[in-house]
Amino acid sequence: MFAYYLELGLRSLKRSPGLTILMVLAIGFGVAASMTSWSVFRAVSGDPIPWKSAQLFVPQIDMWGPSGRDPDGEPPNAMDYTDAVALMRDHRAKRQSAMYQIAPSVVPTGAGKHPLNVSGHAVYSEFFPMLDVPFKYGSAWSASDDTNRAQVVVINSKLNQKLFGGVDSVGKSVNLEGHEYRVVGVLDHWNPQPRYYDVVNGGGFVIDADDVFMPFQTAIQADIPNDGNTNCNAVPEESGFVGLQHSPCVWIAYMVELDDAAAVQAYRTYLDGYARQQQASGRFSWPPNNRLRDLPAWLESQHVVPSDTKVSLLVAFGLLLVCLVNTVGLLLAKFLRRSGEIGVRRALGAPRAAIYVQFLTEAGMVGVAGGVLGLLLTGAGVASVGWVLPKDIADLARLDVSLLALALLVAVVATVLAGLYPTWRASNVQPAWQLKSN
Amino acid sequence: MNLQIRPILTALRRHKAGTALIALQIALTLAIVCNALFIMHARLSNLSEPSGVDEAAVFVIQNQWAVDRPTPQIDAQVQADLLALRQLPSVRDAAPSTGYPLQGGGWDNFVTMTPDQVQPTTDAAVYYSDEHLLDTLGLRLVAGRNFRPDEVTEMGTQQVVIPPVVIVSQALADRLYPDGSALGKSFYAMGLTPSTIVGIVDTLHRQGVDQWNQSYAGQSLIWPARADDSRGIYYIVRAKPGQLAAAMREAPKALYAQSRLRIISPKDGIQDYAAIRHKVFDSDRGLAILMGIICAVLLAITAAGIVGLTSFWVGQRRKQIGVRRALGATRRDILNYFLTENFLISTGGVLLGVLLALLINGWMITQFETARLSLAYVAAGVVMLLLLGQGAVLAPALRASRVSPVEATRPV
Numbered sequence: 016m017f018a019y020y021l022e023l024g025l026r027s028l029k030r031s032p033g034l035t036i037l038m039v040l041a042i043g044f045g046v047a048a049s050m051t052s053w054s055v056f057r058a059v060s061g062d063p064i065p066w067k068s069a070q071l072f073v074p075q076i077d078m079w080g081p082s083g084r085d086p087d088g089e090p091p092n093a094m095d096y097t098d099a100v101a102l103m104r105d106h107r108a109k110r111q112s113a114m115y116q117i118a119p120s121v122v123p124t125g126a127g128k129h130p131l132n133v134s135g136h137a138v139y140s141e142f143f144p145m146l147d148v149p150f151k152y153g154s155a156w157s158a159s160d161d162t163n164r165a166q167v168v169v170i171n172s173k174l175n176q177k178l179f180g181g182v183d184s185v186g187k188s189v190n191l192e193g194h195e196y197r198v199v200g201v202l203d204h205w206n207p208q209p210r211y212y213d214v215v216n217g218g219g220f221v222i223d224a225d226d227v228f229m230p231f232q233t234a235i236q237a238d239i240p241n242d243g244n245t246n247c248n249a250v251p252e253e254s255g256f257v258g259l260q261h262s263p264c265v266w267i268a269y270m271v272e273l274d275d276a277a278a279v280q281a282y283r284t285y286l287d288g289y290a291r292q293q294q295a296s297g298r299f300s301w302p303p304n305n306r307l308r309d310l311p312a313w314l315e316s317q318h319v320v321p322s323d324t325k326v327s328l329l330v331a332f333g334l335l336l337v338c339l340v341n342t343v344g345l346l347l348a349k350f351l352r353r354s355g356e357i358g359v360r361r362a363l364g365a366p367r368a369a370i371y372v373q374f375l376t377e378a379g380m381v382g383v384a385g386g387v388l389g390l391l392l393t394g395a396g397v398a399s400v401g402w403v404l405p406k407d408i409a410d411l412a413r414l415d416v417s418l419l420a421l422a423l424l425v426a427v428v429a430t431v432l433a434g435l436y437p438t439w440r441a442s443n444v445q446p447a448w449q450l451k452s453n
Numbered sequence: 454m455n456l457q458i459r460p461i462l463t464a465l466r467r468h469k470a471g472t473a474l475i476a477l478q479i480a481l482t483l484a485i486v487c488n489a490l491f492i493m494h495a496r497l498s499n500l501s502e503p504s505g506v507d508e509a510a511v512f513v514i515q516n517q518w519a520v521d522r523p524t525p526q527i528d529a530q531v532q533a534d535l536l537a538l539r540q541l542p543s544v545r546d547a548a549p550s551t552g553y554p555l556q557g558g559g560w561d562n563f564v565t566m567t568p569d570q571v572q573p574t575t576d577a578a579v580y581y582s583d584e585h586l587l588d589t590l591g592l593r594l595v596a597g598r599n600f601r602p603d604e605v606t607e608m609g610t611q612q613v614v615i616p617p618v619v620i621v622s623q624a625l626a627d628r629l630y631p632d633g634s635a636l637g638k639s640f641y642a643m644g645l646t647p648s649t650i651v652g653i654v655d656t657l658h659r660q661g662v663d664q665w666n667q668s669y670a671g672q673s674l675i676w677p678a679r680a681d682d683s684r685g686i687y688y689i690v691r692a693k694p695g696q697l698a699a700a701m702r703e704a705p706k707a708l709y710a711q712s713r714l715r716i717i718s719p720k721d722g723i724q725d726y727a728a729i730r731h732k733v734f735d736s737d738r739g740l741a742i743l744m745g746i747i748c749a750v751l752l753a754i755t756a757a758g759i760v761g762l763t764s765f766w767v768g769q770r771r772k773q774i775g776v777r778r779a780l781g782a783t784r785r786d787i788l789n790y791f792l793t794e795n796f797l798i799s800t801g802g803v804l805l806g807v808l809l810a811l812l813i814n815g816w817m818i819t820q821f822e823t824a825r826l827s828l829a830y831v832a833a834g835v836v837m838l839l840l841l842g843q844g845a846v847l848a849p850a851l852r853a854s855r856v857s858p859v860e861a862t863r864p865v
Contacts, residue, residue, distance in 0.1 A: 034761050041754050048747060082571050118684065120519045120716060130519035132716045192521050238521065240610055240684060250644045254612030322821045323740050326492065330747050333485040337478055337751055341758040344474035348765035403739035440470065 017376065024377035031349065035381065038345050042385025042426050045338030047392030050422040051412075052324075052331035054397050055404065058411035059220065060320045063207040067147065068310040071211075072271050072279065074102070074286055077304035078263055078293075083248045090304055091246060092317065093215050093265040098289075103139060103231075107285045108271035109278065112142035113231055115267050116216045116243030121227075122190040123178060133174060134242070135227035136213065137234035143169070143200075145272045146212060151175075153185035153200035156230060160199075164233045169200040174226040189227075194237055196229065208411055209319050211310060213268040216243035219319035220407040241266045283307050321408065335425075339433045342381070347437040350374055354444045361446035370442040378434025379427060386426030393422050461794045471762055472798055479802025479838055482755045484809035486748050487834040488817065491826050493744040496737040500730075504554045505622075505656030507591025508726035510545070510692045512701050513553045515723075516708065517685035517716040524609035527681040530712060535585075537707045538688060543696035544704070548585040550687045551680045552578075552660045554673075555726075557733045559660030561669075562642040564629065570641075575628045577621070577642060578659035578666075578673040581608060581680045582689075587620070587654065589691045595623060597636050597652035600677040608678040615644030616676045620652035624671030642674065662733050664822065685716075697725060752841060759845035763791065767853040774853055775860025784854040791850035792843060799842035803835045810834070 028035040062068050076098045077083075077090035084090060094102075099113040117137050120130045142148070143155035152175075156167045168189055175184055188195045209219030229239075240256045243266060251262035259266065273279045283305075290303030308316060350357075357370060394414055401409035465472045516534070518527065531549055538547035552559035560580075563573035580586065584600040600618065608614045619642075626635035639647040657673040659666050680686055688708075692700035705717050717723065724732075731738075767774075774787055814826035 034765075037757050037761050041757070044750050044754065048750070118517075120517065122519065130714070130716055132517050132718070242684065245611075247643065250613045250615065251611075254609055256611050259611045321736070323736055326817075326821060327740065327743055330485060330489055330744065333481065334747050334751055337481045337485065338754055340474055340478045340481060341754055344471060344478065344758055345761050347470055347474065348762050352765060352769070403742045405735040405739065436470070 017372075020373045020376040021380070023373060024380045027349070027353070027377060028380065034345055034349055038342050038381050038430075039384045039388055041338040041341045041345075042382060042430055043388030043392055045335035046386060046389030046422050046426045046429070047396050048331040049328075049335040050389065050393040050418060050425070051396030051400060052328040053421075054393075054412045054414070054418055055400060055408065056320075056324050056328045057418075058413065059209070059324050059408055062311060063209055063211045064146065064310070067272075068211075070272050070274055071145070071310040072108075072273050072282070072307050073310070073313040074269055074271060074282070075306040075308075076286065076290060077301065078265070078299070079248045080299065080301045084304070088304065089316075090306060091265045093244070093246065094267045094269050095263050095265050096260040096267060097263075099267040099269055101289070102269065105285070105289070108273055108282055110141040110145040110272040111270065112139040112145060113267050113269050114138040114142065114213060115231075115234075115241045116213060117227075117229070117234055117239050118242035119191040119227070119239050121174070121178070122193065124190070131177075133226035134223065135225045135229070137229050137231045137239065139231050141272075142212070142228070142270075145270065146207075149203040149205055151201045151203040152183040153198070156199050161230050161232060164236050165230060166194065166196045166233060167199045167230065168196040169202060169228040170198055171202040171224055171226050172204060173224065175201045191227070191229070192237065192239060209314065211314060212270055213243070214314065214317050214319050215268060219314070219317070220411070222407050222410065235260070279307065324408070335429070339429055342430060342433040343436055346378060346381075346434050347440060350437045350441040351444075353441070357441055357444040358446040358448070361444065367442045371438055374438040374441050375431055375434055378431050378438070381434075382427035382430030383423075385430060386423040389422050389426050390419055393418070458793065458797070461790065461797060465794065465797070468766065471766070475759060475762055475798050476802035476805065478755055478758055479799055479842065480804075480806035480809055482751050483803055483806030483834050483838050484813055486751055486837070487806075487810040487826060487830050488813050489744040489748050489751075490834070491814070491830045492823070493741045493748075494830075495824065496741040496744075499662065499737045500734050500741075502658065502662070503656050504658040504726070504730075505590065505592055505654070506554055506658070506726060507691060508730070510694065510697055511590060512690055512692070512697065512704075512723060512725040513729065514688040514690065514704060514708070514717060515685065515721070516688055517718075518683060519714045519716055521683050524607060524612075524681045524683075527609075527683065528607040528679060531679050531681055531686060534688065534708055534711050535583075537711050538690055538704055539585075541700060541703050541707055543692055543700040545691045545693045546585050546589045547688055547690045548582045548589040549679050550586065550689050551581045551682075553580075553687055553689055553729070554590070554658035554660065555662060555729050555733045556660035557662065561659070561661070561666075562674075564625075564674075565641045566629070568641050568645055568647075574640075575625070575672055576669045577625050578661070578669075579642070580657075580673065580675045581614075581678045582675055583677060583679060586675060586689070587652075589689050590657070591691065592657055593655040595653050595655050597650065599652060600675075605677040605679060607681050609681055610683040613644070614676070614678045615642070615646050615648060616678060617646065617648060618651045618677060619648035620654060620675040621650055622657040622671055622673045623653055623655055625674060626650065626653045628672055648674075648676070662737075701725065752837075755838075756841050756845040759795065759842055760849060763795065763846050763849040764852070767791070767849045767856075770853075771856055771860050774856040775858055775862075778856065778858035779861040787854040787856070788850050791846055791853055795842045795846040795850075796839070799839050802842075803838055806838070807831055807835065 075090045078095055078098055079091055103113050114136045118134050120132050122130045140156050140158050140161050151172055160167055184198045187198050206224035210221050238256055245264050245266040247264040251258045253261055273282055286305040287303040290305055293299040397412050397414045400412050535547055538544055561576050561578045564575050564577050565573050583605040584602055587599050604618055606614055629640055630638055635650050639649040641647055659673055690704055701723055810831055817823045
């Protein structure tokens with residue numbers, strides 16, 4: 016019977032090719048626009064570390080007081096050196112790391128090679144296990160390397176390729192800013208998007224992965240300056256990088272790992288205690304105003320998903336909605352034109368259910384055709400998204416099986432939904448009236 | 454002309470669903486198109502923001518230092534580099550800087566009128582440079598004077614120098630001293646010492662272009678100091694007329710001839726203003742294009758939907774049309790009937806659409822801090838959709854008007 020309905024549907028669609036093409040085009044465009052926007056939105060709003068994001072937290076300390084807060088009372092989104100180092104010293108979370116962005120120059124060995132600039136972060140050893148950073152060779156440095164300010168680095172596979180031709184370079188030496196550092200680990204490919212451990216710099220989406228990581232205190236000692244944002248509420252009293260460390264300027268990102276609600280509560284209490292202690296010592300003249308957000312909430316609060324992406328997604332869904340309303344109208348016209356035929360079928364004994372199946376089959380066929388067109392257009396859309404979006408975001412949009420399946424599903428489900436009302440109207444056709452009027 | 458509104462309304466009552474669907478489609482289209490065009494226009498107007506820079510001749514070199522050196526050594530290198538750049542035959546002038554207009558983000562300081570003021574008066578984008586910056590960028594000095602060479606100091610890594618003199622943009626001068634008396638007056642920009650305004654330039658865009666920067670649009674200041682940061686420096690270079698390409702080729706060679714201990718990225722180490730503008734407004738242009746495409750598709754689909762549904766109605770009513778023609782109605786009457794019918798439906802649709810457009814905009818203001826939709830866009834959208842409806846209905850209506858009176862007599 017279904018095959019018969021398919022045949023009937025096909026015949027009916029062929030009878031008015033203009034309307035059919037119009038419906039297929041509308042569904043195709045609507046689906047493609049919304050799926051393309053969805054692919055971008057999905058890419059930028061995804062959880063960069065889903066298995067662990069609920070255990071990662073970003074603490075904020077109000078070291079500037081009421082005059083430095085946002086209108087909504089939010090304290091600065093980074094830390095000054097004093098607080099970052101104090102929190103690292105207290106070491107109250109399971110794992111934690113202060114970090115700042117660096118851009119040292121690498122002087123390759125061998126004559127005639129130009130120095131090259133690399134980007135990276137100065138971090139503590141717990142950074143690597145905390146974020147499950149994958150290693151290709153070697154491992155992270157140790158906690159004692161942190162305290163001893165060891166001359167060690169972890170490099171990524173791209174820099175390893177550039178400097179050492181991709182071989183296991185653990186134990187070899189890299190020259191950064193004129194000083195030799197021993198490679199202790201080489202990362203496997205790792206470039207999380209957004210770069211969630213330091214979204215204050217680069218706004219979250221950064222095309223090039225960090226090339227080099229070195230111990231925080233080693234970088235401080237070597238005078239490798241901060242390459243990221245520096246935010247000050249007053250001009251530092253002393254100049255130079257050391258002056259920055261003594262200033263209340265904020266330039267350090269901080270992340271902690273806390274396993275359960277009890278640990279989170281304990282850390283909150285600790286932060287408030289710390290701020291109260293600062294208040295008692297006279298450094299802060301205001302009560303504690305700290306924040307401790309888990310990673311998803313932190314990314315949300317920093318507006319990591321560009322609002323342009325949300326606007327495009329909404330507009331694209333609006334387009335899909337208009338396409339569906341359009342399809343409801345056209346299907347209604349199409350189905351009611353065949354009132355006579357429906358009357359005959361009903362008079363010959365077809366139950367309402369049969370009319371339902373027949374017309375929903377026809378709607379489904381339009382949906383499948385629209386979906387296939389939508390697939391092609393989605394492919395074209397995702398491929399050309401770099402044309403309208405900034406490269407760092409466009410590169411993240413991917414065409415994969417789940418997106419294609421979703422496109423087809425949305426097309427068919429949407430069209431069948433759009434067909435429900437016209438079908439209901441069709442099934443309500445009075446056979447007697449139709450037969451009489453003919 | 455006889456507008457047959459009553460019979461049309463009676464007929465529409467028999468097609469409630471179809472009528473409602475067309476009206477709804479027009480309403481949704483209007484709501485989306487108004488908002489999309491509004492966003493598009495806002496973004497496009499960003500694209501053409503004047504920078505104050507002689508963009509046809511200016512390019513920027515991002516020069517990073519390969520080794521860490523003490524400030525005096527860096528300063529000597531910077532001065533030698535600038536001398537070499539200025540001596541190139543294709544170069545008109547060159548200046549050091551901490552940033553450049555339309556950079557995408559950079560240095561800005563809050564500005565206060567007194568050193569202990571808690572709430573800042575405004576915010577100024579900060580450029581540290583020397584007495585060559587005005588000529589290099591092509592800025593127009595509208596009052597006061599340029600810096601004197603002896604006013605230009607050196608400024609080390611992460612150091613902040615607050616010079617006693619400053620040149621401000623007209624926008625900043627107007628913001629601080631709305632009565633036009635800015636020249637010779639002073640202000641504080643996050644320092645303990647004041648800076649006195651010695652010059653005012655016409656337009657000087659900020660480094661940043663985002664929403665936050667737009668609330669301080671065009672408010673910039675120039676302080677006289679060479680930024681001898683151990684990480685690197687920007688060299689802004691102005692080529693002689695028509696020699697931009699030659700200057701961009703020769704400049705890095707001249708710099709490398711001075712010293713090889715520098716890094717100028719082959720990818721984006723040297724950018725002319727076309728590239729800078731393209732990059733900084735990337736997302737604005739992208740969103741504008743996207744909105745344009747979506748509007749076009751929306752309007753096309755709505756127009757096609759109207760054509761489709763009206764054609765169906767014409768087909769359904771061939772017999773009635775034939776009867777009317779047989780009873781003396783002219784072709785023109787039939788044509789008018791369908792045009793009027795569409796106009797009535799469209800009017801209903803746009804009324805609902807205006808409401809929806811304002812609702813959507815109100816919601817977007819709370820969500821995305823967009824501006825309030827100007828009523829000009831709503832009015833333009835209403836006219837556009839009414840015309841679109843009339844245009845779309847024309848073909849089926851003409852077909853209807855050609856129905857012969859004989860149809861009335863034919864059995865169906």
